[in-house]
Structures are given as C-alpha cells and as structure tokens.
Amino acid sequence: MTANVPLSEEEKTAVANYVADQEPIDIKISVIGAHGNAHGSGSLARLTRRAFPQQIKANLDGGYEMTVQVAEHPVTVDLKMCIGKTYIASSTILEPYLRGTDGFLLVYDVTNRDSFEFLRTAHTKAFGYRETGKPVWVYGARTDRPQMERMVSVEEGEEFCQNIHAKFLRVPAFTAQVLGQAVIEEMTGRAIVSKMSREAASVARREKLSKDLSSADPTPRQRGFSISSLKDKLLNRK
Template sequence: MNNHQRSASGAKTPDVKLVVMGRMGVGKSALVVRYLTRRFIWEYDPTLEFSYKHQTLVDDDVVSMEILDTAGQLYGDNRRQWEGHVRWGDGFLLVYSVTDKQSFHDVGRMKEFLDEAKKPRNVTAVILANKMDLKHERCISTDEGEKLAQELSCGYFEGSALLGDGVISEAIEELCREVRRRKMMENRTRRRSSSQMAKQVFSRVLTKIYNS
C-alpha cells in the first residue's frame, strides 16, 4: 500500500503524526520522498515545509500517518513554530548526515529541545544517519551513532536516501510502532484511572445512602 497525498483540511485525523527534524542539507526531504515514492530527487528548496499523508502496513495493521518534513534550523527565529511542531507530533525522526559533524551534534540539541517541550511525557524518537553512500566523506562512525542513540534512548538506523536500501522504511515504521505502543499504554492507563474514579464515586454514593 503506497498511497500518499499532501495533507488537506478536514481530512481524517491520522493514527500517527511524525515530524522529520535535522540540520539543513542532511537529506530530510530526500528521505521522505524516497519513502513515499521510492524515487530519489536531487534538488529541494530547504526553506519549504511539506506535510504528507500516507498509509502503510505495520505488523499487518493498516496505519495512516502524516509526515511533516520541516524546514530551517531549530534554533533560528522560528522557535515558536518549532514548539508548535513538537506539540503536534507523536514521533520524531532525527536525521543527521554521516558526512557532517555539526548535524550529528545537533541531534543531541534537538532531543533536549523535544524533552523540554514534551515534558512530562516521554519523547518517542528514532535517529537516522543518512548519506551512507558517501563512504569516502564519512566522518561519523557507526559506533558514535549507536552511542549517541543509547545516551538519548532512541532507536538507531543508518541508510541512504540515494540508494533507497530499505532502511528508511524500517526506521519510519519502527517509529510508528513505538508511537502506537505508547498510545496503547496511555489509553490503558486512562481507562484504569477512569474506572477507579467511577468506583470511588459509586462507593461514596453508597456510603451516603447507607449513612442517611
């Protein structure tokens, strides 16, 4: 199943809302387009944001998602806009390029920003190291990426938007899986809390009846 479209007002609320974040030039748009269309496009306008709707199978379930491909830098003049993105999103794909050390360091800053904005809820995030095809330009090792992911409590994947090696789908679908798992746990907690409150109210009513 590979249908996708730009988001439209009035559309059904997606099961999962994903935000793709990363420094300019790491290949965020190329990753998203590769995932949605299985094609690679060389040139993008880094100042434009797009939101896409998509359906796919995750663990044999049809999952509808909305993917926000962000533009610009996290610590620019649009901090309020970034905070809106964070509040909107359920899961976050944090992208860096294995050829760009600054983009690697930015991942830690992004996760810190997410943790602060989402507090007290836990942030569901996956790190994707892009541009694995540029082996001769690589300056961030797998060990460094895995260590960072462990420190930030994130899943970790390495792939290439150019090669389309299947890792992009794995990363996004694992992120969907974690978001759905967290939502199920939150729903169970809310149901238990509601049930306990109902029992307490019923108990108080019975106590008043017996004492009247």
C-alpha cells in the same frame, strides 16, 4: 518507551487487536532536523523522501504521509516536519510536536557536522526536561559517502542513540538500500504502542477524576444544589 527494542509478541498481539478494532488509524511521527532548504541535497525534506521513496506523498500540512499495512489493516502514518532552530527555540511552536505525536524521527547528514550537533541540542531542549514515553529513531543519511567526506562517524551516531535509547537507522546516498518494509512496519507498530499507552493513561486520568468527584462529601448534588437555591441563599445574606 524505547525504539531500539523489537516489539514483543504480546505487543504485536495488542497492536493487531487495536488496529482491527480502531480502523481507520492515523499515527503521527514528528521528523526533526536542521535543514529547511527544499532543494538542497541535505535538506530534511529530501532526506525524508529518500528514506521512504516508494512510500510517501506530500500532504497539505507541508509534511508527508504514507499508508502502512499492520496485521492486514491500513494505518496512515503522518510525518510532521519540524525544521530548524525556530522550532526548537520556541516552546510555543515545539509543544504541539511533543504533545500530539506518537514518535520522533531525528534526521542528520553524516557529511554535515552541524546537522548532527543540532540533534544533540534539539533532543536536550525537546526531551531533556520530561519523559515523553514516546519512541525515538535517529536516521543517519548518506552513510555510504567516502570516509574523507564524513564529518560524523557511525560510532558517534550509535553512541548518541544508545544514550537516548533510540533506534539507529542508516540510509546510504547512492545505493538502492532504503528503510525496508520490515523497518517501517516496526516503526509503525512501536508508534501504535505509544498511542495505545497515551490513550490508556488518558482514560485512567478521567476515571480517577470521576472517582474523586463522586467520592467528595458532600457534593452539590447530595446537598440538593440548584441555581435557584443558590440564588435564595445569596439573597438571604443581604
């Protein structure tokens, strides 16, 4: 699944029907970045707050959440913060972020080369050995900084996104331009499609397992299996 392709009309209809049937809905997006200093101008937390200034609030898990209206229904978007090399280096820590999320937001600061290179490593380690089927967005922060201060060009950011089939989002540092409502709704809709696909795959696996078990011949039930009969057989063997 790719985040750089707008939702089709068919997908929009499916999302609208899903949110109408499933309310309330909780969507999880893992936010991955290099910096954990909560007070630094380039920290992951501050860059995330800057992107959604009127939308988000802190939650008890150390992340953020916001409510987005989709087809006139409220959807809670939980932004799970995945900060620094510790998460990427440990598969035990990283696995819940891969398995339990509906999309990924990769964040870097254009004035910090290391933050961009971290995303290259993070993407390779997190996604390189598997096809997650989940949308990925790349958020390049402070894109309005003077050219002499930029360590990562816009072209590099766009090329990285093309290579990983991600949507490129740019957020200036000093202007009022943030991720607009249309972008946020598109992200939420794409994450819902990801959630729907994962749930459908889970149902299909359960149905296949049930079918395989029921078609096995003979089954314990067909042979009149019971705990007492098993006990008798074991006693007779002695």
